[in-house]
Amino acid sequence: MKKFAAKILKFSIxxxxxILISFTYYHISKTKVEAKLTAFSAHAVLxxxxxxxxxxxxxxxxxxxxNLASSGEHYYFTYQKLNALIQNKNxxxxxxILGVSIHNFAPVYNRLxxxxxxxxKKSLKRYLYFLPIFDxxxxxxxxxxxxxxxxxxxxxxxxxGGFYESTNSNPNEEIINKxxxxxxxxxxxxxxxxxxQRDYLYKIDRLCSENNIDLILVSTPYHFDYKEKIDRKYFxxxxxxxxxxxxRRHLNFIEDPIAPRFMSxxxxxxxxxxQKYSRIIGKELKxxxxxxxxx
Amino acid sequence: xxxxxxxxxxxxPIVFLLYWLLANKSLKLQNAxxxxxxxxxxxxxxxxxxxxxxxxxxxxxxxxxxxxxxxxQTKRKILLWTSICVNLGFLGFFKYANFFLDNFxxxxxxxxxxxxxxxxxxxxxxxxxxxxxxxxxxxxxxxKQKLEPTNDFIVFSAFVSFFPxxxxxxxxxxxxxxxxxxxxxxxxxxxxxDGMRQILWGLFKKIVIADSCAELxxxxxxxxxxxxxxxxxxxxLFFTFQIYGDFSGYSDIAIGxxxxxxxxxxxxxxxxxxxxxxxxxxxxxHMSLSTWFRDYLYIPLGGSRGxxxxxxxxxxxxxxxxxxxHGANWTFIVWGTLxxxxxxxxxxxxxxxxxxxxxxxxxxxxxARELLQMLSTFTLTVFAWIIFRANDITHAFHYISxxxxxxxxxxxxxxxxxEAIITMLLVFIFIFIEWLGRxxxxxLEHLGLKWKRPLRHALYYTIIIALFWYNGKEQQFIYxxx
Numbered sequence: 136m137k138k139f140a141a142k143i144l145k146f147s148i149x150x151x152x153x154i155l156i157s158f159t160y161y162h163i164s165k166t167k168v169e170a171k172l173t174a175f176s177a178h179a180v181l182x183x184x185x186x187x188x189x190x191x192x193x194x195x196x197x198x199x200x201x202n203l204a205s206s207g208e209h210y211y212f213t214y215q216k217l218n219a220l221i222q223n224k225n226x227x228x229x230x231x232i233l234g235v236s237i238h239n240f241a242p243v244y245n246r247l248x249x250x251x252x253x254x255x256k257k258s259l260k261r262y263l264y265f266l267p268i269f270d271x272x273x274x275x276x277x278x279x280x281x282x283x284x285x286x287x288x289x290x291x292x293x294x295x296g297g298f299y300e301s302t303n304s305n306p307n308e309e310i311i312n313k314x315x316x317x318x319x320x321x322x323x324x325x326x327x328x329x330x331x332q333r334d335y336l337y338k339i340d341r342l343c344s345e346n347n348i349d350l351i352l353v354s355t356p357y358h359f360d361y362k363e364k365i366d367r368k369y370f371x372x373x374x375x376x377x378x379x380x381x382x383r384r385h386l387n388f389i390e391d392p393i394a395p396r397f398m399s400x401x402x403x404x405x406x407x408x409x410q411k412y413s414r415i416i417g418k419e420l421k422x423x424x425x426x427x428x429x430x
Numbered sequence: 431x432x433x434x435x436x437x438x439x440x441x442x443p444i445v446f447l448l449y450w451l452l453a454n455k456s457l458k459l460q461n462a463x464x465x466x467x468x469x470x471x472x473x474x475x476x477x478x479x480x481x482x483x484x485x486x487x488x489x490x491x492x493x494x495x496x497x498x499x500x501x502x503q504t505k506r507k508i509l510l511w512t513s514i515c516v517n518l519g520f521l522g523f524f525k526y527a528n529f530f531l532d533n534f535x536x537x538x539x540x541x542x543x544x545x546x547x548x549x550x551x552x553x554x555x556x557x558x559x560x561x562x563x564x565x566x567x568x569x570x571x572x573x574k575q576k577l578e579p580t581n582d583f584i585v586f587s588a589f590v591s592f593f594p595x596x597x598x599x600x601x602x603x604x605x606x607x608x609x610x611x612x613x614x615x616x617x618x619x620x621x622x623x624d625g626m627r628q629i630l631w632g633l634f635k636k637i638v639i640a641d642s643c644a645e646l647x648x649x650x651x652x653x654x655x656x657x658x659x660x661x662x663x664x665x666x667l668f669f670t671f672q673i674y675g676d677f678s679g680y681s682d683i684a685i686g687x688x689x690x691x692x693x694x695x696x697x698x699x700x701x702x703x704x705x706x707x708x709x710x711x712x713x714x715x716h717m718s719l720s721t722w723f724r725d726y727l728y729i730p731l732g733g734s735r736g737x738x739x740x741x742x743x744x745x746x747x748x749x750x751x752x753x754x755x756h757g758a759n760w761t762f763i764v765w766g767t768l769x770x771x772x773x774x775x776x777x778x779x780x781x782x783x784x785x786x787x788x789x790x791x792x793x794x795x796x797x798a799r800e801l802l803q804m805l806s807t808f809t810l811t812v813f814a815w816i817i818f819r820a821n822d823i824t825h826a827f828h829y830i831s832x833x834x835x836x837x838x839x840x841x842x843x844x845x846x847x848x849e850a851i852i853t854m855l856l857v858f859i860f861i862f863i864e865w866l867g868r869x870x871x872x873x874l875e876h877l878g879l880k881w882k883r884p885l886r887h888a889l890y891y892t893i894i895i896a897l898f899w900y901n902g903k904e905q906q907f908i909y910x911x912x
Contacts, residue, residue, distance in 0.1 A: 136450055136617045143626075146887060150894070282898050 184234025210335035263288030529758030557597030615692035625689030632682025640675030659838030
């Protein structure tokens with residue numbers, strides 16, 4: 136028995152070393168991440184959300200605004216990022232411009248928040264450094280299926296998000312269908328609507344209230360063909376979900392008749408479109424006498 | 431509890447340490463610990479069904495004792511049939527009630543009279559087909575006086591519920607496993623190390639091979655109406671390796687785990703895809719079940735004695751029952767019948783015991799004839815797996831029809847062709863390793879033993895890394911549903 140234990144121990148040395156190295160690496164990286172978050176928290180205006188908002192020019196909206204939105208970001212991760220940002224007691228964040236749209240409540244967002252799906256595992260890898268490992272959010276419910284994204288998450292660059300620009304325009308039917316299927320197809324009997332998105336949207340709202348951050352909701356336009364494909368039930372769910380956030384300013388451009396030359400694909404503005412709408416949003420905010428430009 | 435879960439990774443070392451460090455002074459204590467661990471292992475899934483195992487244990491234990499003292503042949507027969515009825519009654523109710531109900535209703539409506547029935551909402555207790563057959567083997571052997579009944583309830587409980595093989599076999603014979611509970615078990619280093627190696631290989635088969643193949647097989651079988659013939663062939667091939675990796679992987683983990691506790695379980699798979707004919711395939715596939723049917727059904731029915739008609743009848747019967755054992759679906763019955771048809775020419779020409787030795791024993795390569803034989807047997811097996819995997823007979827029919835259409839000449843279409851190519855590569859590596867190890871109990875048994883330690887450990891670490899890499903596609907073991 137002793138010999139067996141010794142053999143097992145000897146065999147396990149490389150694995151134990153790897154675990155030790157990973158822990159050390161994680162802690163070193165975590166310190167770097169925190170330093171970066173501290174730097175971001177010096178911005179007064181932040182843009183957060185998914186890839187739609189990622190296209191907007193922060194400076195056109197408000198001088199010095201920082202875009203931290205990222206493609207396919209579930210609000211749970213936005214919430215965790217924001218939470219990490221305001222951990223810095225000297226943060227200067229006073230306005231959060233959050234992307235909110237109809238597809239944000241589509242089934243794909245259930246998969247992005249579920250470790251049984253490849254999308255969920257990717258989320259873990261991207262946001263590991265922002266997550267509390269033991270929380271009751273229902274995201275990390277087991278370590279069984281997540282070892283690979285967990286380990287690769289330690290060694291991967293965390294997804295802080297950031298501005299993204301596309302010069303594509305006039306998307307064709309195939310591109311629109313692809314986006315539509317990605318958002319709205321139900322893969323494995325997951326729920327039709329993403330209730331977890333709604334829950335975390337409200338949590339972001341509460342977090343903003345508790346920290347005196349002005350939350351502004353922004354919905355950028357959709358390509359007409361994409362919009363036409365969406366089941367009306369999603370529009371209803373969207374409206375109902377936002378009713379609880381009536382106290383927040385909502386700049387809704389979903390119904391805008393936008394020319395395809397401003398769109399890079401089904402639901403994303405291209406460079407031209409982003410310039411146009413960033414200016415509009417900036418003006419709207421100024422017109423509302425929200426003097427965020429000179430804060 | 432699943433073998434490929436964190437729960438088991440925690441459970442096994444705890445039980446192992448308690449078994450060898452605390453309970454090693456007394457055989458009784460070791461057996462009691464096995465019973466306790468087995469009930470925890472099973473109850474982890476659903477504790478309510480522990481009562482079924484306990485009831486089955488009590489019935490067969492009592493009947494076993496009564497069979498010993500009872501001299502009256504009629505009463506002995508009654509005792510035997512009580513055990514058979516109780517065990518098969520549970521099995522029949524939990525596994526086949528809805529099947530019979532649905533077919534009964536369908537038969538009536540076929541003849542024009544509608545009867546209103548509702549399918550019962552029954553959960554199939556995991557492993558019921560396995561432990562039922564195991565306890566039955568005990569009672570039958572005691573009845574036939576091949577085995578002394580046990581007076582030790584803990585020993586008998588441990589035999590029925592022994593956790594490594596409780597839910598998916600190998601279906602152990604009382605004559606092999608029961609005496610091992612009476613023997614003092616001392617820790618053997620080589621046995622334990624061997625057991626670890628077999629567990630590692632079993633996990634590789636399950637997590638890397640079976641689960642990767644499962645994703646693709648499910649994708650193709652679930653959308654078969656939209657797939658062309660060549661994609662469907664790929665689907666069948668993926669399923670072929672999924673079911674082998676899944677089931678033989680489970681058996682390897684079960685046997686390896688038993689070795690850690692000082693037990694020897696019977697071999698359940700002997701590289702069946704290298705068989706040169708269907709008879710050989712059945713001597714190598716799920717051996718604990720095929721030999722069970724041979725000993726407790728085929729031979730009592732007369733076996734091959736009594737002329738050609740009886741041989742054919744018994745062969746068909748055993749294959750059909752074996753198919754039906756897998757589940758309450760016509761697909762399994764047709765699958766079993768198809769194998770009986772495959773088997774028939776060999777039986778009638780007395781060639782069913784031609785290939786008893788290991789293929790290309792002592793050589794690296796098979797002869798052209800052996801290769802051809804293996805390929806043709808493999809093709810027949812793959813074809814039969816389509817029926818086994820299909821949702822129902824209609825699905826199987828459409829699937830096969832599409833394979834035999836012009837679309838077989840088109841290139842396969844998969845949503846993720848990169849993943850399919852990687853999986854195929856993994857399967858090739860797997861076949862290669864299995865071929866190298868085909869003269870051993872399991873492929874990894876002797877592989878690398880003569881290598882220098884760092885190299886050997888590098889091989890094991892490669893497997894472990896692959897396990898972590900592929901962990902997460904986790905699928906339930908297929909045979910849990912049987």
